[in-house]
Amino acid sequence: MSTQPTPDDQGDVLAFLDQLARQAAADDTPHRIDTHANVIFLVGDLAYKLKRAVWFPFLDYSTLEKRRHACQQEIACNKANAPQIYRRVVALVREDNGGLAFGPEDTPPAAAVDWLVEMNRFDGNRQLDRIASEAPLPAPLCDQLAAMMLDAHDASPVKLDAGPAFFAELASYVEQNADAFQAFPDQFPPKQARELTEEARSVLRALEPLILQRAQNGNIRFCHGDAHTRNIILLDDQPVLFDAIEFSEAIATTDRLYDLAFLLMDLWEQDQKPAANLIFNRYLDRKTLAEHGAKPGEDEDSLAALPFYLMMRACIRAKIAAASADNQESDQARDALRRDATTYFNQAREFLGLAASREQTNTRLVGVGGLSGSGKSTLARQIACDIGRAPGARILRTDVERKALLKLAETEKAPPSAYAEDAARTVYARLQGRIHRSLQAGHSVIFDAVFAHETQRREIEILATEAGGAFLGLWLDAPSEVLTARVTQRRDDASDADAKVVSLQLSQDIGDMTWHRIDASGSAQDSLQHARELL
Structure with a gap:
């Protein structure tokens, strides 16, 4: 059975660094940050992190050698993600007069009193x-x-x-x-x-x-x-x-x-x-x-x-x-x-x-349909965090799945063949599979698609029932001029729809609409309010 080690005394190290940081700080300016395992001292444009001589079941900094190794590992683990911040490992050494000082880069481990991680200081307000x-x-x-x-x-x-x-x-x-x-x-x-x-x-x-x-x-x-x-x-x-x-x-x-x-x-x-x-x-x-x-x-x-x-x-x-x-x-x-x-x-x-609450734990599939430019994706993003368990519903879009299958970047335009009936069926089928597995995993889903065909709407209602989830269908309506203006102005989105696509969609018969209709001709906030009332 392992026993907790007796940590080293770091009193003089803390006092030295605290004085150094105080001297570099303006009046009443915070000069140190304390956590359960580290103390960070802010000195001018730099910051020095001292590993506390502590032991926890998940962490052991109780000895000098363990702290040296931890400092080296911290530099190694963070260089890839944050090279702008991490600089080097620095030794603290004892001078002839008994005081402490920063040691040279080649300080041997036996000569060090403690070890620090030296970093470039950053503005904490940007965390x-x-x-x-x-x-x-x-x-x-x-x-x-x-x-x-x-x-x-x-x-x-x-x-x-x-x-x-x-x-x-x-x-x-x-x-x-x-x-x-x-x-x-x-x-x-x-x-x-x-x-x-x-x-x-x-x-x-x-x-x-x-x-x-x-x-x-x-x-x-x-x-x-x-x-x-x-x-x-x-x-x-x-x-x-x-x-x-x-x-x-x-x-x-x-x-x-x-x-x-x-x-x-x-x-x-x-x-x-x-x-x-x-x-x-x-x-x-x-x-x-x-x-x-x-x-x-x-x-x-x-x-x-x-x-x-x-x-x-x-x-x-x-x-x-x-x-x-x-x-x-x-x-x-x-x-x-x-x-x-x-x-x-x-x-x-x-x-x-x-x-x-019951609303948080219930699994639900929400279909958000409407012609291009009706605001489906905007509404889906707005309501997603209110649906199901944290962190809210998974949003699945035909536009994203289509680009993935074609090995295209999200905003790269797909060829016309990608929107042919057979291709569209493939996209819907793959997303239906994803939806089914999400619902079975207990996670709510929003399916964001045009849903211009009555059979498509019926299929996902059945899908929700088979996977044991509740279903709600939302259909967004807007006049042709509003739809056209929105798709024309849209930038940096996975959707390729333009004015011609809208015109083609408007010429098609959407069949019997049993989903809840939302007037999407106004602001996104108006559509959101209506949707939340239905949810």
Whole structure:
């Protein structure tokens, strides 16, 4: 049985760095950032991160050599995603007079008093959590965030044989969470904590075959591991992922969906639900396009694991906030972290349906139809976060699937043959398969398509029933001049529709319309209000 080590004393190191940072700071300017495992000192244009001499079940910085290795790993793990930030590892050495100083680059390990990560300092106000606290995240930034996460995952080493180990790690996290909840009974009500732990164990057992299959499909990778909003910074208006997990290869070897779930969970908790949903959908859209639609159903099956992954991420934030509160110098910071711990704990319970409303847990298929230019895609994005469990409905578009099958970029124009009847049937059939698997995984879907044929509308109503989900059909109406004006003005979208397409659609008989009609001739907000009344 392993015992907790006795950590090194870092009192003089902290005092030296604190004085250095104070001297470089203006009056009343924050000069250090404390977390449960690190202290960051802000010195001019640079920042120095000191690994605390601490031990946790998931992290051990208790010895000098372990901290040196962790600093080296931090540089190695972050250079790919954030070369603008990470500089080098620096030693602290003892001078002849007994004081401390920065050592030369070739400082031997035996001569070091402690080790630091040297970074370029950045404006903390550009961190994503700060930006998200001020206003709704704009759609272009959400698309950039989705691309950032997908690029990071695609570049991450695949761990094909890591399925059993990753599953075992998840099981150990559940037990570590249970221990952490028990250690803070005033923070986490014991009865609710036991209920959450028991449900987490049960859900994880049911997910084992899916998780192992995802590993065999190449989805378990050596990822960032800690991709929440505080670890994303906007530099030159581009999101940059930093502060990857360096202290444990086991923790960073994870399902790419579990890695993404941290960002989604954080935004969901910060009341940025539309942003979380848009990033979720754009990530999967981009993945479909990058794979040219070659893996239909894989991502839809994986949605069964998403509530568990979101719950686990919320638990991590809850227990770290509770532990970090005791390291804060001010009562205000301590109280804020304790509030965070409670919020994330309650969020974790909601993700598993332990404190969710019926509307949140019901699985639903919503068909959004209408001629080109009627505002289908806009409405779908607006209502998606209100439908089903977090992070809201998966939006499936014929336009995106068509481009993926043709191996085209999303905004690249498809040839006329792509819109022939046979080609259209293929696209609809593939999306119906994706929808069926999503609904069976317990995840709600919005199907965004023209649905100009009565048979197409009837087919997806039947599909919802067969998959055990509720169905709602929305049909958007607008005058011809409005439709034509909108498609003419549209830019950077997957749809290829133009004025000629609209004219052709208007000449066709849409048959008996049994779906709810929405007047889409006015503003998008008017259509949204009507749709929400129906939902």
